[in-house]
Amino acid sequence: KESEIISRFQRYLQINTAQPKPLYREAADFILSEAASLSLESQTLEFVPGKPLVLLKWSGSDPSLSSVLLNSHTDVVPAEHDKWTHPPFSAHLDSNGDIYARGSQDMKCVGIQYLEAIRRLKASGFEPKRSVYLSFVPDEEIGGHAGAEKFAESDVFKDLNVGIVLDEGLASPTENYRTFYAERCPMWLVIKATGAPGHGAKLYDNTATENLFKSIESVRRFRASQFDLVKAGLKAEGEVVSVNMVFLKAGTPTPTGFVMNLQPSEAEAGFDIRVPPTADQESLERRIAEEWAPSSRNMTFMCGQFKQKVSVLDDSGRPILTATDSSNPWWGLLEEAVKKADGKLGKPEIFPASTDARYFRQLGLPAIGFSPMANTPILLHDHNEFLNKDEYLKGIEIYESIIKAYASYVDHGRSAGSRDEL
Numbered sequence: 001k002e003s004e005i006i007s008r009f010q011r012y013l014q015i016n017t018a019q020p021k022p023l024y025r026e027a028a029d030f031i032l033s034e035a036a037s038l039s040l041e042s043q044t045l046e047f048v049p050g051k052p053l054v055l056l057k058w059s060g061s062d063p064s065l066s067s068v069l070l071n072s073h074t075d076v077v078p079a080e081h082d083k084w085t086h087p088p089f090s091a092h093l094d095s096n097g098d099i100y101a102r103g104s105q106d107m108k109c110v111g112i113q114y115l116e117a118i119r120r121l122k123a124s125g126f127e128p129k130r131s132v133y134l135s136f137v138p139d140e141e142i143g144g145h146a147g148a149e150k151f152a153e154s155d156v157f158k159d160l161n162v163g164i165v166l167d168e169g170l171a172s173p174t175e176n177y178r179t180f181y182a183e184r185c186p187m188w189l190v191i192k193a194t195g196a197p198g199h200g201a202k203l204y205d206n207t208a209t210e211n212l213f214k215s216i217e218s219v220r221r222f223r224a225s226q227f228d229l230v231k232a233g234l235k236a237e238g239e240v241v242s243v244n245m246v247f248l249k250a251g252t253p254t255p256t257g258f259v260m261n262l263q264p265s266e267a268e269a270g271f272d273i274r275v276p277p278t279a280d281q282e283s284l285e286r287r288i289a290e291e292w293a294p295s296s297r298n299m300t301f302m303c304g305q306f307k308q309k310v311s312v313l314d315d316s317g318r319p320i321l322t323a324t325d326s327s328n329p330w331w332g333l334l335e336e337a338v339k340k341a342d343g344k345l346g347k348p349e350i351f352p353a354s355t356d357a358r359y360f361r362q363l364g365l366p367a368i369g370f371s372p373m374a375n376t377p378i379l380l381h382d383h384n385e386f387l388n389k390d391e392y393l394k395g396i397e398i399y400e401s402i403i404k405a406y407a408s409y410v411d412h413g414r415s416a417g418s419r420d421e422l
């Protein structure tokens with residue numbers, strides 16, 4: 001039995017759904033066949049041709065109640081195969097019980113744990129009051145525009161009457177699972193410096209690379225100030241602004257390298273910036289314009305907020321957060337359900353990167369980021385991503401408890417049929 005559960009996980013992991021050419025059809029077929037074995041209703045939505053979104057339904061007995069949506073993405077980030085101990089799509093199970101694969105943490109584990117939890121609940125005879133939907137969405141790793149974003153905007157979604165969304169979280173190196181109630185907003189900044197070209201042997205002011213380096217130094221000071229707050233334990237990772245240089249571009253190329261005795265007239269650097277929902281975005285923008293890329297130093301910048309439409313602020317400019325207090329019954333139910341299954345939760349956090357949950361929160365729905373992986377190093381997007389099989393199995397029990405609690409929950413305080421969202 002256990003070996004079958006693990007082998008189903010391995011089979012999903014072995015489907016190469018790495019961007020930029022994910023085998024979505026194979027992944028969809030796998031999910032649909034699992035769904036059929038569980039007698040779940042299924043449909044495949046293709047908001048963009050070739051990018052299937054598989055939507056499954058376990059019907060609840062009371063259709064007037066809002067539904068539970070369990071979301072997961074089917075794509076994974078690419079892997080540098082030669083830097084892995086075991087091939088990233090082999091799902092190799094080693095003698096420690098560690099399963100190595102791209103997607104083992106981010107987030108094929110979660111998608112199939114939902115299904116395994118439902119398998120167990122069905123076997124136990126449990127019948128949900130609320131309908132439970134599972135969405136297996138494409139393209140999260142490249143922004144979710146062909147997947148969760150379209151889905152959240154669709155009439156199909158509206159008709160689901162979703163009341164609560166669960167989406168991905170992060171592994172936890174401690175025994176406490178992590179939960180996420182919000183996420184940072186991505187800003188991708190390119191700073192470009194121009195300057196007079198000249199002989200490689202000449203010392204003169206205002207070269208492009210000198211100008212760019214002044215910016216980089218300024219960015220680095222800011223980065224250090226933010227990182228220090230985290231290192232000192234004053235702020236959590238998701239509560240500071242992160243800035244990381246992700247590319248550097250300058251020089252005059254030759255077929256074999258670069259011209260060495262010519263100072264270039266242009267130099268560019270790119271930064272991945274993540275802004276907490278409660279941060280002062282305007283002051284950051286001022287810092288960029290005045291300190292990092294001042295026109296007085298011949299600098300220009302392009303700042304793509306990743307997707308203007310989806311920000312961390314709602315229409316009235318308030319940060320979009322999912323409540324983690326008594327105003328949100330789903331939060332308390334999750335806490336209780338995890339405890340009941342012998343799991344421990346840490347303090348809820350702001351997700352340091354981005355997930356599809358933002359598209360659901362944007363609609364005003366509560367969304368909780370949660371991937372039940374304790375005692376596990378954080379290896380998403382890293383080499384040798386793995387998940388231990390016992391942690392994986394434990395996670396199924398955790399979801400069994402959560403889904404049971406969510407699907408049974410009836411809010412007696414409200415009239416039947418009302419959307420019990422936040």
Ligand SMILES: CSCC[C@H](NC=O)C(=O)O
Pocket residue numbers: 140141142143144186306353354355
């Ligand atoms: C901003 S869209 C890209 C989403 C991606 N999500 C997970 O890593 C991220 O970079 O956070």
Ligand SMILES: [Zn+2]
Pocket residue numbers: 073106107140168
């Ligand atoms: Zn992910």
Ligand SMILES: [Zn+2]
Pocket residue numbers: 077106141380381
């Ligand atoms: Zn990812």
